[in-house]
Amino acid sequence: MNSQQDKKNQRQQGFTLIELLIVMVILGLLVGLVGPRMFRKVEGARQKTAKAQIELLCTAIDTFRLDMRRLPKDLDELVTKIDDPNWEGPYLPKKVPLDPWGRPYVYKVPGDEGRDYDIISYGLDGTSGGEGENKDITSWESLEGGAEGKR
Template identity: 45%
Template sequence: MRRRKNLRPDTRSTRIGQSGFTLLEMLIVIAIIAVLATLVGPRLFGQLDSSKVTTAQAQVRMLRTALDTMRIDLGRYPTEQEGLSLLVTPPEDPALRASWFGPYLDGSVPLDPWKNPYRYRLPDTPGGVAEVYSYGPDNAEGGEGLNADISSTR
């Protein structure tokens, strides 16, 4: 007797060796990821805020050091009108330009981590030190915690 060939492929044999995720398994994985993101996300954003404060503190110290170096060369700090730009741009006055050995920074004067310009204040007393500061993330004077001002003199 002759055996008849089955024209339909055996679906069981084609599934052997194939693997994949079911819809239920995918939903469970997505739910686990969502729970982890909810728990870990706020901590990561808190670290981001404190790292911006640390970056601003380092930049304030760097700007203050550059100002002190320029003061040694020029014999004075820049006026508030000249500001921090005198660290990278030579003065207009030819007498001062002769003793300006800048630029005292690579590139331009940086912005703080919140994209605001650093502020500069001359010392109140002769022989005092200039202050470089940022108002922090709230860009307002004062503040507490992460919103506190960041200064080279504090």
């Protein structure tokens, strides 16, 4: 009777050290294989979000330009009422968004290479240039079709 009770007590004590180590190794392998893929997807989503926000800002700027017959001096003019009867904003639903990395978009008037304006997010590193997750996202590269020519 003691041997049956001893086996029952052993089962109730929990996992052995070997079993725990095996589980930890399996979890480590899963994190090592799946983790990098998940991080790449997150970074790709941030870049897509930046492109979508830049398109939204370009639309707001173009609408402002139609109403005011000029470009905004800065992006805050898209949401802050100015003393002009032609202003029919706000041109953005809320405040001017930050880029997905938490920094303000760069708005240049006039833009480079003959463009009327440029909007830029400098990516993860926050500096000009870069590749992959550090790549700059710009208004002239984000927009497709014929509309981007003079933006």
